[in-house]
Structures are given as structure tokens and as C-alpha cells.
Amino acid sequence: MLFFSFFKTLVDQEIRVELKNDIEIKGTLKSIDQFLNLKLDNISTVNDETKYPHLIAIKSLFIRGSTIRYIHLNPMLVDANLLQDASRREALANSGNRIGR
Amino acid sequence: MSALGTFIEKKIKVITTDGRLFVGKLEGYDNNTNLILTSTIERIFDLEEETEQIDLGLYIIRGDSVVCAGIFDEEIENSIQWTKVHGVQLKDTKNPF
Amino acid sequence: MTEKSVYEPFSLIKLSLDEQVYIKLRGAREMVGKLLGYDSHCNMVLSDATETIFVVDEENSEPKTITKKSETIFIRGDSVILVSNAQD
Numbered sequence: 001m002l003f004f005s006f007f008k009t010l011v012d013q014e015i016r017v018e019l020k021n022d023i024e025i026k027g028t029l030k031s032i033d034q035f036l037n038l039k040l041d042n043i044s045t046v047n048d049e050t051k052y053p054h055l056i057a058i059k060s061l062f063i064r065g066s067t068i069r070y071i072h073l074n075p076m077l078v079d080a081n082l083l084q085d086a087s088r089r090e091a092l093a094n095s096g097n098r099i100g101r
Numbered sequence: 102m103s104a105l106g107t108f109i110e111k112k113i114k115v116i117t118t119d120g121r122l123f124v125g126k127l128e129g130y131d132n133n134t135n136l137i138l139t140s141t142i143e144r145i146f147d148l149e150e151e152t153e154q155i156d157l158g159l160y161i162i163r164g165d166s167v168v169c170a171g172i173f174d175e176e177i178e179n180s181i182q183w184t185k186v187h188g189v190q191l192k193d194t195k196n197p198f
Numbered sequence: 199m200t201e202k203s204v205y206e207p208f209s210l211i212k213l214s215l216d217e218q219v220y221i222k223l224r225g226a227r228e229m230v231g232k233l234l235g236y237d238s239h240c241n242m243v244l245s246d247a248t249e250t251i252f253v254v255d256e257e258n259s260e261p262k263t264i265t266k267k268s269e270t271i272f273i274r275g276d277s278v279i280l281v282s283n284a285q286d
Contacts, residue, residue, distance in 0.1 A: 002237045003272070019168060020194035020225075020277070021120065031104045036241075036274070037134070039104035043171070053146060053188040054122045057178045058114060061171035062104045064134050064164075067118065067194050069225075071272040075245065078270050083235035083243060084215045091212050094238050196225030196277070 002090045006083065007032040016046060016072040017063060023047060027061065036065035105130045108172050113138075116168040120191030122146075125160060127170075134164035146188030154183065168194060211236055211281055219244070220284035223277045226252040230284050231271070240275030247271045 007029070016026045017038065024047050027040030040061050045052050055061070108127050115123045115136065122145075125138030141160040145153040211219075214233050221229040221242070231247030249271075251264040 002235065003241050003243075006235070006243075020196060021116075021118075021168060021192040023191070025169075033104070037104065039107075052191075053186045054114070054116060054144075054191065055171070056181065056186075057173040058171035059174055060107070061169055062108065063169045064167050065274070066165070066276065067168045068274045069196075069277055070268075070274070072268055073243075073270040073272060075270040078234065078243065078245070080216075080234045080245065087215060087235040087237070088212060090237055091208060094208070095206070198224065198226045 001034070002086055003036060004032065004034050006086070007036065007038075010073070010077055013074065013077055014042075015040075015074075017068055018070040018072070019063070019067050020069045021067070023052065023055075025055070025061065025063070030060070033065075036068070038063045038065070038068075105134070105170070108170065111172050112175065113170045113172055115162060115170045116191065117162065117166045118168055118194045119166070120193050122191070123157075123160065123162070125157075131164070134167045136162040136164070136167065136170065138162065144183065146186065146190070148187050148189060151184045152186055152188075208238060211240075214281070214283050218284040220282045221273065222279040223273070224279060225277070227277075228252075229271075229273065231268075234270075237275070240278040240281065242273045242275070242278070242281075243270065244268075244273065245270050 010029050013029055015029050016024060018024045025043055026046055027043045029038060030041050031039035043058050043061050045055055111127060113127050121143060123141055123143050125141030128139050129137040138160045141157040143155045143157060217233060219233045223229060228250045229247055231244030234245055235243040247268045249266045253262060253264060255262050
């Protein structure tokens, strides 16, 4: 749930997504779900536009989470300490579920 | 997955994990991103050859093959002469090494 | 009930929070950067990251590397092969 909550704080921000098929897409994050599927508005492809006519005219794009390789973020949107603490708490919560197995 | 809910009954472009592009009207979807498209066409780009378009009709696309799906501006779409457009073959999403 | 004192693999990653990590990824890629966050899927966020891609040059068939830098990057866990602490 950690990164689901993290990305919810980034709604309405511009992000750059690199997919596993090497396409890079810039856009405004409008929606995210528990699978980390994304919906972006205001799309533009970062790679050479003339090579990728596939995404011409697209206004709003749903991206399946499983096909994402990386998401590039604006560092000002990320609170490092908050994220580190949240990771520690998440790790603790996960280990608590395993005791007594 | 309310994101896909806003696309229902609209024409969408879908890219699949094997690098293909489909255009069709989204009739239904589920939590696994399985899609039901009507009036589907597949558009095949090439760097040298003319663009090919295949009519497919009613199509079900399995969720784990979906890379992305987007609604588009139909005016812009209809104004483009697709046979003249060239493009590279999209890669697949499997990175084995 | 005794506390588990045996370290699980993920607790080694926890030790690397705020430290430099080296990640080997699918697609002949490596990433080095400061670990800001992670989860049990190995999804991670790094700051000041450098990605190295190992590729074969199209023309002369020689191996070469491409490096890319990123101020803040989210890495999806299903691409991760291994995570280690980086010394440099």
C-alpha cells in the first residue's frame, strides 16, 4: 500500500513514465489504483515523435502498472524522510504478519 | 479502476505487450484490465511500407497483454492520412536478460 | 512468543535506507542511487540515480554502455534482479 499512498500525493503533478517497451511518456497524473495502474492527461511522448505515431491524438492514457519500468519524478515532490519512515513502518507491518507462521 | 470507467463507450487506442496497436470502442473491462472492444481495427506501421489496417470486429483483449489504452481526439484522428504515416515496430515488454 | 531475530532478506534492504544502493535489473541494466523507499515487491524510489544500460552497438557489434541520470526515480519491483549496498 506504500507506493499507492505515495503516488496519491502526486495526483495533478507532471511525471515521466518509462515503459518496458522503451516508450517514454510525459503527462499529468490524474489517477492511480492499488495495482499502480496510472491514468495520465496531457500526454506527450519523450522519444522521437516521428518514430512513434501510435500515440498521436491521445488525450488521456491509462497505463497498466505491470508494464512500467520507471517513473521519473520531480524531486521537490518527494519528502525523503517521510518516505524512509514509511518504508520502515511498512517493513515492520509486514514482518508482524509473518510471526507465528 | 475508475480510470477505465471514464473510457466506456468511447473509442480507444490500445497498445499490447507484443507491440501491436488496436483501435476500437470500449464496451467493457474488468479488474484484470481484460477489455471488450467493438469495431476493432489493427493498425500496422512500417518505416518504409504504407500503413496497413485490418478490420477485426468484436475483440476481447486479455488484461495481461495490455500496455496502455487511451481516448483520443476523433477529429484529429480522422484528419490524418494514416496510409502515409510511418513508424517503427514497437518493442515487446519482456526484457529477458 | 519469541521475537524473530533472524534477518529476512528485506531487513537487509531496510539497512540500506538513506544509503547508496546498487541494483541489477532485467534488460542488462544497473542502477546506483540513494535509497529513499521500498516495499515488499522491491518497488523502490531512489534519489540522484545513475542508470547504466549495457547494449551492443548496432553498427560494429561492440558492447557499449549508455548512462542516464535521474534526480528522483521510482523503479517497479518486477524488473529488479538484485539489490546490494554500493560503496561508491
